[in-house]
Amino acid sequence: MDYLKIVKDNCIKCGLCTDNCPFLSKYSINLLDFTKREDLAYSCFLCNKCSNVCPKDLNGKYISLAFRQNTPKYKLVKLTKESYPFRNLPKRKGKSSDLLYLGCNFPTFYPETSKTLIDLFKDKGFDFSIDCCKNPVKSSGYKDTPSKLLEDQIKNLDIDRIVTACPNCYHQMKKKYDAQIISIFEWLEEYNYIKDINHECNVFYPCSDRYNREIFEVIKRHAPKYQDKFKSTNCCGAGGLASKEEREIADGMTKSIKNDEIYTYCATCSMRFSKYNKVHHFVSVFLGIDEEVNTDYLKNALKAKFFK
Numbered sequence: 001m002d003y004l005k006i007v008k009d010n011c012i013k014c015g016l017c018t019d020n021c022p023f024l025s026k027y028s029i030n031l032l033d034f035t036k037r038e039d040l041a042y043s044c045f046l047c048n049k050c051s052n053v054c055p056k057d058l059n060g061k062y063i064s065l066a067f068r069q070n071t072p073k074y075k076l077v078k079l080t081k082e083s084y085p086f087r088n089l090p091k092r093k094g095k096s097s098d099l100l101y102l103g104c105n106f107p108t109f110y111p112e113t114s115k116t117l118i119d120l121f122k123d124k125g126f127d128f129s130i131d132c133c134k135n136p137v138k139s140s141g142y143k144d145t146p147s148k149l150l151e152d153q154i155k156n157l158d159i160d161r162i163v164t165a166c167p168n169c170y171h172q173m174k175k176k177y178d179a180q181i182i183s184i185f186e187w188l189e190e191y192n193y194i195k196d197i198n199h200e201c202n203v204f205y206p207c208s209d210r211y212n213r214e215i216f217e218v219i220k221r222h223a224p225k226y227q228d229k230f231k232s233t234n235c236c237g238a239g240g241l242a243s244k245e246e247r248e249i250a251d252g253m254t255k256s257i258k259n260d261e262i263y264t265y266c267a268t269c270s271m272r273f274s275k276y277n278k279v280h281h282f283v284s285v286f287l288g289i290d291e292e293v294n295t296d297y298l299k300n301a302l303k304a305k306f307f308k
């Protein structure tokens with residue numbers, strides 16, 4: 001059913017969504033009002049916070065995505081992410097039952113950790129891929145079709161499992177392909193590569209995993225003293241490309257955590273929060289590297305393109 005109609009039929013105008021979202025409160029609207037504001041399609045951070053507080057489980061993300069499909073925007077995002085210029089595809093000919101899928105952001109912000117992961121996979125006889133999962137294409141309102149290139153790789157390399165380093169790739173690719181999608185944490189746990197964190201750590205959950213915590217289920221087994229300190233921050237500010245329309249709100253979200261120590265599992269969240277905080281990425285910490293986020297984007301992207 002049309003999602004806008006679902007909101008119209010179910011919203012009881014309690015205002016909880018407005019109270020919990022800087023975008024909705026800026027325009028003094030609730031999700032029912034949002035269904036009449038197609039002009040605000042690109043102002044939503046797609047962060048899912050509203051659905052977590054709404055007594056009717058309504059979600060502004062789906063209103064925004066429905067509007068965006070009517071008015072696709074940011075053609076450059078579509079062009080560069082659909083055909084990612086720093087792509088580095090598997091080279092091998094024979095079977096790779098597991099494929100390390102690094103995505104596009106993780107290898108640029110965490111080059112050393114990425115190289116270590118590639119080596120671990122190589123040791124087990126598996127290949128890797130650096131490419132975009134096309135989540136930004138969907139956020140720009142363009143049709144979200146499976147990647148033909150990845151479908152070919154699954155067939156040619158006889159891939160059983162795609163192992164994602166990025167939570168957005170995991171949630172974007174899940175159930176779309178003829179291979180099982182697992183997170184890097186499942187894989188590292190399976191091969192006993194995780195060095196546990198035995199001290200307290202404050203976790204910032206990336207939007208795609210914040211409320212269902214599918215990926216975090218594995219992480220928490222290896223960071224048993226984790227704390228949920230950053231509940232009031234909806235997003236790192238990069239969500240849903242909304243920072244282009246709502247720069248002030250996005251900056252406010254990033255600055256809402258300052259002079260703190262953050263553990264997270266999204267490279268983009270790491271990059272945003274590292275401006276004001278000490279940030280640790282769980283993958284890097286679990287491997288005993290604890291690499292600082294590296295913002296030399298172009299240099300790292302080029303290096304990733306030519307990793308062998």
Ligand code: SF4
Binds near residue numbers: 015032053
């Ligand atoms: S929280 Fe849900 S029910 Fe309440 S106003 Fe928002 S959309 Fe409507």
Ligand code: SF4
Binds near residue numbers: 021049050061
């Ligand atoms: S998804 Fe996030 S930004 Fe969008 S309406 Fe809901 S709470 Fe606000």
